[in-house]
Amino acid sequence: MSENLQDKITPLKRYTTRKEFLKTMGVVGVSAAVLAACQDKPFIAGDDLPAAGITPEPSSAGLTDDLGDSLTSYDDVISYNNFYEFTTDKEGVVKLSQDFQSTPWAVEIGGLVENPGPISMEEIRNRYTTEERIYRMRCVEGWSMVIPWQGFPLARLLEDIKPKPEAKYVRFEAIYDPKSLPGQGNKYFPWPYVEGLRMDEAYHDLTLMATGLYGEDLLPQNGAPIRLVVPWKYGFKSIKSIVKIDLVEEMPVSLWMESAPNEYGFYANVNPEVDHPRWSQATERRIGELSRRPSLLFNGYEEEVSHLYEGMDLVKNF
Ligand SMILES: Nc1nc2c(c(=O)[nH]1)N[C@H]1C(S)=C(S)[C@@H](COP(=O)(O)O)O[C@H]1N2
Numbered sequence: 001m002s003e004n005l006q007d008k009i010t011p012l013k014r015y016t017t018r019k020e021f022l023k024t025m026g027v028v029g030v031s032a033a034v035l036a037a038c039q040d041k042p043f044i045a046g047d048d049l050p051a052a053g054i055t056p057e058p059s060s061a062g063l064t065d066d067l068g069d070s071l072t073s074y075d076d077v078i079s080y081n082n083f084y085e086f087t088t089d090k091e092g093v094v095k096l097s098q099d100f101q102s103t104p105w106a107v108e109i110g111g112l113v114e115n116p117g118p119i120s121m122e123e124i125r126n127r128y129t130t131e132e133r134i135y136r137m138r139c140v141e142g143w144s145m146v147i148p149w150q151g152f153p154l155a156r157l158l159e160d161i162k163p164k165p166e167a168k169y170v171r172f173e174a175i176y177d178p179k180s181l182p183g184q185g186n187k188y189f190p191w192p193y194v195e196g197l198r199m200d201e202a203y204h205d206l207t208l209m210a211t212g213l214y215g216e217d218l219l220p221q222n223g224a225p226i227r228l229v230v231p232w233k234y235g236f237k238s239i240k241s242i243v244k245i246d247l248v249e250e251m252p253v254s255l256w257m258e259s260a261p262n263e264y265g266f267y268a269n270v271n272p273e274v275d276h277p278r279w280s281q282a283t284e285r286r287i288g289e290l291s292r293r294p295s296l297l298f299n300g301y302e303e304e305v306s307h308l309y310e311g312m313d314l315v316k317n318f
């Protein structure tokens with residue numbers, strides 16, 4: 001292996017296990033995260049009492065996001081999931097997804113780009129150095145988590161594939177394989193799962209292509225082997241198990257825009273003042289907490305992203 005390649009691989013191998021990851025996070029803090037702050041916060045017994053038989057995670061208890069919020073427990077992050085390709089039952093995804101084959105895997109790049117073609121996961125892992133980012137994730141259903149991701153800015157990939165000047169949006173497509181994805185038998189949804197971002201949203205430094213969380217490669221239930229994470233938008237924008245990325249001129253129609261046009265718009269920025277037709281978005285339940293907390297405009301990333309929407313009506317452009 002050439003030295004050059006070694007250099008590129010090493011950062012990815014730094015956290016081979018979750019234990020190592022937590023150790024490193026605890027000691028040196030979160031390196032490249034724009035927002036992540038590693039504060040010395042003691043684990044408060046009784047704050048988030050683990051169920052009997054589950055080992056508490058004192059080593060991760062001191063880690064927080066930029067607002068000082070603690071990480072959601074690893075167990076919750078990997079066992080309470082929305083992944084409709086498997087099932088709409090959040091606690092049922094784990095079991096149904098365990099045999100999911102995420103190797104080999106490639107992402108097909110197409111549309112209005114100078115450099116189309118497939119990119120294998122090996123290539124992605126070799127080419128892009130991952131960073132740790134601790135982000136809040138707010139589901140449109142009214143619950144939220146704080147997750148330590150590993151990934152790289154989508155901007156790095158875009159720089160390589162070179163969008164043509166006519167490209168205005170990025171369109172993402174998730175895997176379509178009804179044989180291995182029982183939820184795709186549900187004909188109510190227009191499979192495959194599709195999402196999209198405007199070009200400036202896609203280039204924003206917060207917009208991450210995630211390949212891992214808590215120092216481990218993504219598990220099937222979290223969108224293995226590669227997914228999008230857009231922390232200022234409702235969780236459904238963060239499409240899992242991506243197989244295709246196209247640069248397009250027209251605003252993509254997402255699965256949710258097509259299946260529930262009265263509920264979900266293209267932008268889907270977290271906004272406590274714009275209610276869902278069937279419930280308020282003013283508050284949310286942080287998984288692991290008992291009482292609800294107020295939801296924040298742009299999920300608390302207002303300072304970083306509000307300039308993207310200057311002059312836009314955020315109610316009309318939900
Ligand atoms: N392909 C795909 N991506 C998806 C979904 C899905 O059903 N299919 N659900 C979305 C929703 S609604 C949420 S809240 C998040 C949940 O991510 P997590 O399970 O890793 O916490 O994934 C999003 N990405």
Ligand SMILES: [Mo]
Nearest residue numbers: 139140235236
């Ligand atoms: Mo969601």
